Amino acid sequence: MTRDKSGFTLIELLIVIVLIGAMAGFAFPRIGDAITQQSVRSARGAVVGLVAKARGTAIQRGSTTRLIVRNNVLYVEAANPVTGVNQQVGVAENFTTRYGVTVQPSHDTLWFDARGIGIESAETAIVVTKGSFAEKVVISLVGRVIQ
Numbered sequence: 001m002t003r004d005k006s007g008f009t010l011i012e013l014l015i016v017i018v019l020i021g022a023m024a025g026f027a028f029p030r031i032g033d034a035i036t037q038q039s040v041r042s043a044r045g046a047v048v049g050l051v052a053k054a055r056g057t058a059i060q061r062g063s064t065t066r067l068i069v070r071n072n073v074l075y076v077e078a079a080n081p082v083t084g085v086n087q088q089v090g091v092a093e094n095f096t097t098r099y100g101v102t103v104q105p106s107h108d109t110l111w112f113d114a115r116g117i118g119i120e121s122a123e124t125a126i127v128v129t130k131g132s133f134a135e136k137v138v139i140s141l142v143g144r145v146i147q
Contacts, residue, residue, distance in 0.1 A: 036131050043099040043128045044135040048145050050074050050093065051110065055143055057089050058112040064119075065089075067110040069126065072096040072103050101130040110139060118143025 050067055054076045058065035065078040075092035079085065095103050105126045111119045123146075124139040138147040 033133075037133050039099045040101055040128055040130050040133045040135050043095055043101045043103070043130075044137055046093060046095070046099070047074065047103070047126050047128060047137045050076060051137070051139060051143075051145055053090065054078075054110065055112050055116040058114055059116040062114045064114065065112045067112075069103060069105040069108050072101075074103065095128070099128075099130070101128050103128055110143070112143050116143065 054065050054067040057076055057078050061078050061081045063079040063081060063084075065076060067074065067076055072095045073092050074095065076089040077086050078089050080087055095101050103126060105124060107120065107122075107124045110124055113119050118139065118141055120139075120141055120143075123141060126137045126139070128135045128137070136147060137145060140146045
C-alpha cells in the first residue's frame with residue numbers, strides 16, 4: 001500500500017529559498033544603481049525645465065529674469081511688470097529633498113534679458129551628481145541649453 005504525497009520536502013523548500021536569495025543578492029545592487037542614475041537624470045531634466053522657465057518668463061514679462069542656484073535650491077526671480085520689484089516666480093525647487101542630488105553650478109546666477117537671451121560672459125555648466133553618477137547641463141552665452 002503506497003501513499004500519495006502531494007507536498008514538498010523541507011530540503012526542496014530550503015534549496016528554492018537559497019536560490020531566490022542568491023538571485024536577489026545579485027539584483028539589488030543593480031536596482032539601486034538604476035534608481036540613483038534615474039534620480040540624476042530626472043534632476044537634470046528639471047534643471048533644463050527651469051532654464052526654459054526663466055527664459056520664457058523674461059519674454060513674457062519683458063524684463064530681466066534670473067535663474068538662481070543656492071545650496072541645491074533653484075528658483076526663478078523676475079521683476080514685476082507693474083511695480084518693477086523683483087519677486088520669485090513659481091516654487092523654489094530643493095534638489096536635495098526632491099531628488100537626493102547635489103547641484104554644482106559654474107555660476108550661481110543665470111541672467112536673461114527681456115528677449116530671453118542670456119547675458120552671461122561665459123558658458124554656464126550645472127553638474128548634477130549623486131554617488132558615482134553625474135550629468136551636466138551646459139547653457140550657452142545666449143542662454144540656450146546646448147548639452
